[in-house]
Amino acid sequence: MNGPLKRAALVCLLMFGLLMLNVNYLQVVRAQGLREDSRNTRNFYARYEIERGRITAGNKVLAESVDTGSNKYRFQRRYPEGKVYAPVTGFFAPESARDMEASKNSLLDGSDADLLIRRGIDLLTAKTSKGANVDLTINPKAQEAAYKALGASGKKGALVAIEPKTGAILAMVSIPTYDPNPLSKPDKATVNTAYDKLAKDDNQPLLDRAIERTYPPGSTFKVVTLAAYLESDDTVGPQTEVDAPQRLDLPNTTADLPNSGGAACGSGRVTLTFALERSCNTPFAKIAMSLGYDALKEQAEKFGIGGEPLEIPLAVAGSGIGPEEDQAALAQTSIGQRSNQMTPLQMAMVAAGIANNGVVMKPYLVNRVADAEGSEIDSADPEELSTAVSEETAGKLREMMVSVVNNGTASAAKIDGVSVAGKTGTAETSQGKAPHAWFISFAPAEDPKVALALIVESGSAGDDASGGHTAAPIAKSVMEAVLGR
Incomplete structure (x- = not known):
């Protein structure tokens, strides 16, 4: 009798053990997969x-x-001005989310540990818990001005505007954009159809060109090359004369470097201010070759280029000047070509660093987080990212960039009664394709309230696209919005 009982008990014990193993397997190993199962x-x-x-x-x-x-389904997400702010808000879909909706999801849905006390109070008072509210640094007037100016004409591109003294992002626009409302409906089939249409669109409306794509920065990068030169010798200044040949003989290649359109740069020897005003290629390429790759790379890194990955809190694609090659490649890199690749956000940081007396602030998008009752959970604490250049060098760069607007290629960015600093850029892409048009700027020059970078993509601005004619007028409208002009 004892034998059968022992065997039965052993079988029961074994079955209980298997049951416990299965429970743990389901709860630990397969839990995530089951939660995400369609x-x-x-x-x-x-x-x-x-x-x-x-x-x-x-x-x-x-x-x-x-x-x-x-x-x-009790609640549905709504985006009152969806297309204008989609690159920032993203969307909240039945099985996914992106951009701010994803980045701050645990706060928005109320599950974050920082809301534990709020949830406890709601439980005791029999209130229905709600998610936290996230207030952004975006200036609606600037955002809407950028959207209107960049998007109305059918151009592709992006604009980022920053408050130089804090790093707060005032505008972040990417064109073409999309309407997040159809993606927020509580119907998987409807959402999947809408998403697939956007994902297959050759114009890539889901791509945030401001932070997710890099481009050759063209002549806007000359301010970084110039910064490295000024930092290398404190006797160098706006009136320092440099060689500016019509074509620069590059070592180890038969392909010389010309100025834009093969034009002459003054009489062949010009001041740094004149070279920046006219955006001559040859003097900056010659300067870079004399400084060397390491000096240019080090200067770029001081502006945040090629350093630690940025999160604002949205992830930002990495920018960089490319690998060390030969002197000819360095010459091209110094004028924003070759392997030189930048996001619009990164070039806005360059402009903001110069505007802020050489100090680059870490860019950020979230101004304040508060619970449903208005109690503050978190707020922005501006943080220095790096010191790119000395205050003296920043002053010299500011003087020369103001001259670019007043006397050079960026005259279309002039604002009555406001001193504007800027630098245009026209970046070649590939043989037979129209160039990208760039512009970086800040204003007022003597006490900057806004710094920005703007790119109009190849092909969307015409074959004669240039930073001065295509990008600068768009940037002007955004600066006027921030300054209340």
């Missing part, structure tokens, strides 16, 4: 039971949850 409708509806917090900027509501009255 057949799991429980999680799908749970996403819509929570009233997510608002995303705001200034006096604008950029994203909010509205009560649908449905028993299946």
Whole structure:
């Protein structure tokens, strides 16, 4: 009798052990996969039971949850001005999210540890918990001015505007854009159809060109080359004369470097101010070859180029001047060509660093986070990223960039009664294709409130695109919006 009982007990013990193993396997190993399984409708509806917090900027509501009255899905995300702010807000879809909706998801849906006390109070008072509200640094007037100026004409491109003294991002526009509202509907089939259409669009509206794509910066990079030269010798200044041949003989190649259109640069020997005003290639290429690759790379890194990956909190693609090659390659790199690749955000940081007396502030998008009752959870704390140049060098660069607007290629950026500093850029892409048009700028020059970078992509501005004619007027409208002109 004892034998059968022992065997039965052993079998029960074994089955219990297997059951416990299976439970642990499901809860630990397969938990994430089960939660994300498309057949799991429980999680799908749970996403819509929570009233997510608002995303705001200034006096604008950029994203909010509205009560649908449905028993299946209570709340649906709405974006009142979707296309204008989509590169910043992103979207909240049935099975995914992106940009700010993804980056601050745990705060917006109320699950973040920082909201534990708020949830406890709501539980005790029988209130329905809500997500936190996220207020952004975006200046609606600047954002909408950039969207209108860049988007109305059908151009492709991006603009980033920064407050130089803090690093707060005042505008971040990417064109073409998309409407996030169809992607927020609580219907997987509808959302998948809308998303697939956007994903297959050759114009790539889902791509945030401001932070996710890099481009050759063209002549806007000359301010970095010039910064390295000024930092190398404190006797060098705006009136220092340099060689400026019509064509520069490059070593180890039969392909010489010309100025734009093969034009002469003055009489062949000009001041640094004149060279920057006319955006001559040869003097900057010659300067870079004399400084060497390491000096140029070190200067670029001081502006944040090629350093630690940036998060604003959205992830930013890495910028860089490319690998060390030969002197001929360095000459091309110094004028923003070759392997030189920058995001518009990075070039806005270059402009902002010069504007802020040489100090580059870490860029950021979130101004303040508060719970549903308005109690502050977190707020922005501006942080220095690096010192790119000395205050003296920044002053020299500022003087020369003001002259570019007043007397050189960026005259279209002039604002009545405001001193504007800027640098144009026309970046070659590939043989037979139109160039990119760039412009970086800040204003007022003596007490900067805004610094920006703008690119109009190849082919969307015509074959005669240039930073001065194509990009500078767009930048002007954004600076005027920030300055209240």
